[in-house]
Amino acid sequence: MDQVAAAAGVSRATVSRVINNAASVAPGIRDAVQRAITQTGYVPNVAARSLVTRRSNSVALVISEPDRPDDHSFLNRIFTDPYFGRVTAGATGALRPHDVHLVVVPTDSADHHQVVRYLRQGHVDGVLLISSSEHDPLPAQVHALGIPAVLSARPSGPLPVSYVDVDQRLGARLAAEHLLTRGCGRLATISGPLDIPAGAERLDGFRAAAGTTVPTEIGDFTRVGGEAAAHRLLDEHPDLDGLFVASDLMAEGALRALQDRGRRVPDDVAVVGFDDSSAALECRPPLTTVRQPVEEMAAEMAQLLIAHIDTPGRSPRSVIFQPTLVRRESA
Amino acid sequence: MDQVAAAAGVSRATVSRVINNAASVAPGIRDAVQRAITQTGYVPNVAARSLVTRRSNSVALVISEPDRPDDHSFLNRIFTDPYFGRVTAGATGALRPHDVHLVVVPTDSADHHQVVRYLRQGHVDGVLLISSSEHDPLPAQVHALGIPAVLSARPSGPLPVSYVDVDQRLGARLAAEHLLTRGCGRLATISGPLDIPAGAERLDGFRAAAGTTVPTEIGDFTRVGGEAAAHRLLDEHPDLDGLFVASDLMAEGALRALQDRGRRVPDDVAVVGFDDSSAALECRPPLTTVRQPVEEMAAEMAQLLIAHIDTPGRSPRSVIFQPTLVRRESA
DNA sequence: TTGTAAGCGTTATCAC
DNA sequence: GTGATAACGCTTACAA
Numbered sequence: 177m178d179q180v181a182a183a184a185g186v187s188r189a190t191v192s193r194v195i196n197n198a199a200s201v202a203p204g205i206r207d208a209v210q211r212a213i214t215q216t217g218y219v220p221n222v223a224a225r226s227l228v229t230r231r232s233n234s235v236a237l238v239i240s241e242p243d244r245p246d247d248h249s250f251l252n253r254i255f256t257d258p259y260f261g262r263v264t265a266g267a268t269g270a271l272r273p274h275d276v277h278l279v280v281v282p283t284d285s286a287d288h289h290q291v292v293r294y295l296r297q298g299h300v301d302g303v304l305l306i307s308s309s310e311h312d313p314l315p316a317q318v319h320a321l322g323i324p325a326v327l328s329a330r331p332s333g334p335l336p337v338s339y340v341d342v343d344q345r346l347g348a349r350l351a352a353e354h355l356l357t358r359g360c361g362r363l364a365t366i367s368g369p370l371d372i373p374a375g376a377e378r379l380d381g382f383r384a385a386a387g388t389t390v391p392t393e394i395g396d397f398t399r400v401g402g403e404a405a406a407h408r409l410l411d412e413h414p415d416l417d418g419l420f421v422a423s424d425l426m427a428e429g430a431l432r433a434l435q436d437r438g439r440r441v442p443d444d445v446a447v448v449g450f451d452d453s454s455a456a457l458e459c460r461p462p463l464t465t466v467r468q469p470v471e472e473m474a475a476e477m478a479q480l481l482i483a484h485i486d487t488p489g490r491s492p493r494s495v496i497f498q499p500t501l502v503r504r505e506s507a
Numbered sequence: 508m509d510q511v512a513a514a515a516g517v518s519r520a521t522v523s524r525v526i527n528n529a530a531s532v533a534p535g536i537r538d539a540v541q542r543a544i545t546q547t548g549y550v551p552n553v554a555a556r557s558l559v560t561r562r563s564n565s566v567a568l569v570i571s572e573p574d575r576p577d578d579h580s581f582l583n584r585i586f587t588d589p590y591f592g593r594v595t596a597g598a599t600g601a602l603r604p605h606d607v608h609l610v611v612v613p614t615d616s617a618d619h620h621q622v623v624r625y626l627r628q629g630h631v632d633g634v635l636l637i638s639s640s641e642h643d644p645l646p647a648q649v650h651a652l653g654i655p656a657v658l659s660a661r662p663s664g665p666l667p668v669s670y671v672d673v674d675q676r677l678g679a680r681l682a683a684e685h686l687l688t689r690g691c692g693r694l695a696t697i698s699g700p701l702d703i704p705a706g707a708e709r710l711d712g713f714r715a716a717a718g719t720t721v722p723t724e725i726g727d728f729t730r731v732g733g734e735a736a737a738h739r740l741l742d743e744h745p746d747l748d749g750l751f752v753a754s755d756l757m758a759e760g761a762l763r764a765l766q767d768r769g770r771r772v773p774d775d776v777a778v779v780g781f782d783d784s785s786a787a788l789e790c791r792p793p794l795t796t797v798r799q800p801v802e803e804m805a806a807e808m809a810q811l812l813i814a815h816i817d818t819p820g821r822s823p824r825s826v827i828f829q830p831t832l833v834r835r836e837s838a
Numbered sequence: 839t840t841g842t843a844a845g846c847g848t849t850a851t852c853a854c
Numbered sequence: 855g856t857g858a859t860a861a862c863g864c865t866t867a868c869a870a
Contacts, residue, residue, distance in 0.1 A: 219624065221558070222628045222630055223561075223563070223629060224558050226554040227552070227554040230554075232554070234630075249596075251595075251596035252593065252596045254596070255592035255593070255595045257592075258587045261586035261587035261588075261592065262586070264586045265583045265587070266582075268582055268586075268611070277612065278611055279608050279609065279611075280610075282599060293550065296550045297550055297551065297552070297553045298553055298554060299553055299565075399789065454587050460766075471583065
């Protein structure tokens with residue numbers, strides 16, 4: 177920086193002003209400095225800068241998952257899950273224009289304290305927190321840290337924190353109504369884990385529209401979980417003709433189970449998924465599903481976070497997206 | 508930090524020593540400082556630290572993709588591709604014990620300079636560079652920067668840089684031999700783009716074992732691309748009975764095409780994929796495929812990078828993994 | 839509009 | 855073994 181200042185014949189302060197294009201710099205000087213910068217190939221040192229500005233220009237994407245027993249491939253599951261992929265894509269895209277970078281921090285409860293320490297150290301200016309479990313203490317911990325944060329769903333306790341969510345119940349109702357309209361008379365559903373709000377709410381919404389007694393099996397939001405749940409459902413209720421599965425991934429598994437048992441979809445059993453992830457298109461037949469605009473939601477989270485970072489006292493708010501039904505061939 | 512020093516009745520220097528557990532500190536003092544630290548809830552400021560140590564304790568995972576025309580969802584494709592997911596998982600896992608974090612930086616050629624600027628600013632200590640295209644200038648640019656880097660494949664030019672790769676030709680040969688052994692007499696293949704070394708090498712290896720005249724269609728490593736290529740192949744060679752597809756994703760598409768045309772797999776046509784990604788298990792029938800230990804490879808990349816960061820002059824080396832054939836039902 | 843100078847919170851080099 | 859003290863490279867009052 178001193179080099180640049182010397183080359184341009186000005187002080188370091190002025191160079192700094194040019195770099196941060198501060199209001200008052202004489203056009204002539206500004207050009208001279210710019211030239212000097214390109215000439216010397218000067219690049220500001222971010223550590224020095226953030227030491228004084230207290231900004232790192234990066235945010236963390238914390239993906240917090242509860243420990244599930246027999247889960248030896250936590251990282252793998254996270255990073256190959258299309259849902260998280262869409263979140264990452266949406267957030268990255270929204271952050272890029274602000275020149276803010278994303279640090280991806282997966283965590284299970286075993287190393288929550290590591291994450292907290294990381295955040296406290298000031299590595300990042302804020303947190304995008306993806307937490308599904310209702311009992312996850314991390315949202316509260318992060319909030320207690322006082323670091324700007326945005327959640328991917330309504331916090332389970334009353335936490336004054338911004339969040340983005342989709343109207344889960346409405347989505348489930350859309351699915352129920354579609355199956356009903358289609359003429360299905362014996363509905364059933366495969367839900368997500370009930371300790372995950374999204375799981376419970378979708379089941380709730382479906383039952384509100386389809387009847388509180390619809391046969392239900394609980395899945396785990398994975399493909400194989402969906403397949404197993406479908407088999408259990410078919411064992412108990414071989415005559416079902418309409419199935420709502422609370423995620424596309426599970427629906428893909430369910431489709432497999434149905435096929436294995438010789439049920440034609442949608443002729444014998446109509447199936448509706450949830451998410452509209454890429455999995456929905458990979459299914460045979462392509463899945464009718466409740467679309468959740470995940471990328472847009474993640475982008476909104478990023479926007480909110482930036483806003484919170486830029487204006488510290490900003491009051492938290494929630495943005496709820498409306499799901500829509502995407503009709504394809506499975507129902 | 509001054510607080511801690513005061514509370515422990517020592518100097519800041521000693522506190523620093525305790526934190527970085529330097530050799531010489533009297534046990535008594537050390538404990539006192541530790542107590543003071545927990546008491547005051549002190550957390551070191553990373554910016555200040557990296558300003559002097561010139562280390563950020565984070566590395567970038569740069570995913571460089573060539574621009575493909577009509578590609579409006581670059582980010583989405585990247586982040587939902589199971590291959591990149593596995594890479595991220597493997598790298599994250601290997602970095603974690605070193606307390607090094609991962610900044611994910613996707614880039615197409617439009618913003619290479621942004622990436623270069625980012626790297627020059629010293630945000631990260633090193634780069635894990637995933638670059639598939641042969642003509643990608645980024646590896647050379649990164650190398651010119653002098654920042655530690657590890658590539659995910661042999662650089663196209665002679666660049667003194669460490670890289671990790673799988674023996675692509677061997678993998679393709681494994682596939683060919685399996686099909687041949689199985690008794691297939693009319694082989695064909697769907698390759699990846701030939702400007703991507705992995706694409707060219709797999710084709711090469713397959714032809715070396717199966718004959719240089721095997722019918723070939725070029726895909727683009729996507730599901731739909733594989734499906735289209737399979738249709739073209741079947742149009743031209745309706746009698747083929749053995750198919751090597753250069754990625755599982757494309758194989759999934761090919762399986763679909765075969766099904767649509769009433770070909771049974773593996774009875775009418777045996778299919779072998781490449782990668783052993785999660786897609787291989789989602790296929791119907793499950794895919795026989797050439798396994799690439801992507802997570803391990805990514806972990807190795809991370810290890811190499813850490814080594815290069817820790818010992819600056821370290822000479823570059825390459826680590827080549829052996830692929831293996833995973834037999835499932837499609838061949 | 840520009841320059842001077844005082845930090846920002848660490849680590850590292852010395853003496854002691 | 856421990857404590858001053860000088861960097862590290864930048865931003866930002868405050869003065870001019």
